[in-house]
Amino acid sequence: MREILLNVEVIESLTDNYIWLLVNYHDSSAFVVDPGEAPAVLSWLKKRKINLLGILITHHHPDHTMGVADLVDYYDIPVYGPHNSPEKCITKKLRENDDLILHGIRFSVIEVPGHTNDHIAYFSSSPLDTNHILFIGDTLFGGGCGKLFEGTAQQMYSSLEKIKRLPQNTLIYSGHEYTLSNLNFAISAEPDNNKLRKRYQDDRQKRNKNQPTLPSLLSLELDTNPFLRVSNESVISAIQKKFNINDHNEQVIFEALRKWKDIF
Numbered sequence: 001m002r003e004i005l006l007n008v009e010v011i012e013s014l015t016d017n018y019i020w021l022l023v024n025y026h027d028s029s030a031f032v033v034d035p036g037e038a039p040a041v042l043s044w045l046k047k048r049k050i051n052l053l054g055i056l057i058t059h060h061h062p063d064h065t066m067g068v069a070d071l072v073d074y075y076d077i078p079v080y081g082p083h084n085s086p087e088k089c090i091t092k093k094l095r096e097n098d099d100l101i102l103h104g105i106r107f108s109v110i111e112v113p114g115h116t117n118d119h120i121a122y123f124s125s126s127p128l129d130t131n132h133i134l135f136i137g138d139t140l141f142g143g144g145c146g147k148l149f150e151g152t153a154q155q156m157y158s159s160l161e162k163i164k165r166l167p168q169n170t171l172i173y174s175g176h177e178y179t180l181s182n183l184n185f186a187i188s189a190e191p192d193n194n195k196l197r198k199r200y201q202d203d204r205q206k207r208n209k210n211q212p213t214l215p216s217l218l219s220l221e222l223d224t225n226p227f228l229r230v231s232n233e234s235v236i237s238a239i240q241k242k243f244n245i246n247d248h249n250e251q252v253i254f255e256a257l258r259k260w261k262d263i264f
């Protein structure tokens with residue numbers, strides 16, 4: 001493998017957004033994911049003398065796109081995003097299984113509707129150290145999943161099923177720091193899950209030190225995120241009790257879990 005000094009960096013933005021950057025330190029260039037604002041990105045890049053090569057958009061919400069216009073004005077770069085986005089700024093429209101090469105590394109596009117109709121994720125199975133990379137926007141969060149603003153629970157369930165099939169050592173780069181409040185809910189849904197309780201302690205320590213809880217690992221999400229565990233007996237029985245139903249159907253359980261979280 002050719003040597004490449006690649007790293008994923010983060011800019012904390014707005015209230016609880018994360019703007020991720022895929023940086024090649026060998027040639028001081030970067031791609032930015034979901035820039036919800038431009039000034040923070042521009043100052044981060046200028047301070048390190050890093051050139052911006054392109055913008056990746058996961059979905060059309062303003063807190064993920066508001067910085068695009070100013071960054072494009074400044075750098076004249078391509079904007080990758082979903083083919084069905086209402087955003088006019090997207091110049092490279094992407095669909096399921098499309099590939100893009102960033103810093104010589106192949107990323108593939110996964111369509112993950114549910115939070116919005118136009119949501120995509122960027123996955124690289126090329127090793128960065130030993131892990132894979134997933135820029136997932138607002139579809140999957142630490143310990144939770146995105147709210148259903150446009151899509152249906154069925155769509156979100158199917159989108160998360162695709163994510164579950166990725167390699168377990170995939171690093172999950174989400175768009176927001178929601179982990180602790182998500183884990184709080186998760187503990188209500190699965191009070192006897194020891195890995196979940198351990199994770200809550202670990203992540204609380206990180207937040208106490210003002211550190212991001214992200215990226216997380218898909219293996220950790222599979223163990224602790226109830227939205228990925230709707231086939232698990234403990235989640236099913238919690239939902240059955242809460243909503244007084246007998247259903248085992250995963251999609252029904254998922255929809256009920258999402259409703260429970262919305263009113264939690």
Ligand SMILES: [Zn+2]
Pocket residue numbers: 059061115138
């Ligand atoms: Zn969003």
